[in-house]
Amino acid sequence: MRFSATKSKIINELGLLQGIVEKRTTMPILSNVLIKASKGRVEVMGTDLEVGLKTFFEAEVKENGQAAVNGKKLFDFVKLLSEEQAIDFIKKEEHLIVRSGDSEIKILAAPEEDFPAIQDAGFDRNISWTVSVFQEMIDCVIYAITQEQRYYLNGALLSLKDNQIELVSTDGHRLSYTKREIDGLRIENEINQIISKKTLNELKKYDDGNLDFDFDDNSLFFRVKNRVLISRVIESKFPNYQAVIPKDNPNVLSINKEELTAAIKRVSILSSEKSKGVKFDLKAGELRLFSYNPEFGEARDKVIVDYQGQDLEIGFNSQYLLDFLGTVSSERVVLEIKDENSAVLIKPEEAPQGVYLYVLMPMKI
16 A cells, blocks of 8 residues: 555545544553545544544545554644645555655554444435524533443434424433424424434534435444444433423523523532532522531622522522523523422523523432
8 A cells, every 4th residue: 555645635534533433441452543545535534443434635646555553643743744745555465554744654554354334325315504503502501411231321312303402311310302394304203312422522623515414224334425424323211301300390581591600600609529519599689599518618690680489498509500601602591499408490582593401310419
């Protein structure tokens, strides 16, 4: 194998693969990327057996071939090279030589036959929407994804219907739901698939454009321009999230998002490090916040609010509140509360882009 290419064509693709290749040494081959050169282009791929990426760039291919080499070492070297000079890649016996001007590295290659096969997708369903819209939706749900033995909680539920996309996540203590209307999205039968947190994080890195989606019994496929992301299907049933979203909670709090965020941050400085608990004391026209830590002391704050309902005290995990507030574009947010023991519904007061709901269980403080 022998080819030449400019740094600008290579570096972004190698950079994206850094989020895919395995950093641990349980299976050394998974720390490698497989490089295949033929017919004026070079395909590069990596996988950790859960998520894989196939991408390509144009190159002057002088000799077809392939090589499997450590993905991080290759990226670290290429990113330090000059933009002006071409980079030569030469497979010679058991090494890949990478050379640019007077700079050269010789990386030991792994046996290509040991590299795991990565599935191909035909994208025959013709399902497509814009990357930027999906990235906004991912931001609304990714913080509520957990990592545990209940596999259905390790990702977000993607639900596709005619002209509509939904994403839902939950960790058992909170639930985040968002929906967008997508003109021209044609879905013959409703599609429901759980997408892993790692896959969602990788999709957030892509430039804007169209995102093509497909799936089979084993994998989900996402294509953006020259890149195809492959994610293993999570075979589990997602909880009935519709039953969790509270309806007709009578006590309604409307508050400026920035003022609430600042007050929570101030008070939570002295909250318990384990529970991160902050107590809300609600009365007509005002919200008082309180936290206590036996090792350090207590903190209090007050915010003027629009509150319709009975006087009540209710506790929350402050970080859970801040996770939601950090993703809201609306100037004000609304909390709909039943009582101090029941799930609270939180949402932007205005959500022109689509629906965004956050369900949070209170805590005893």
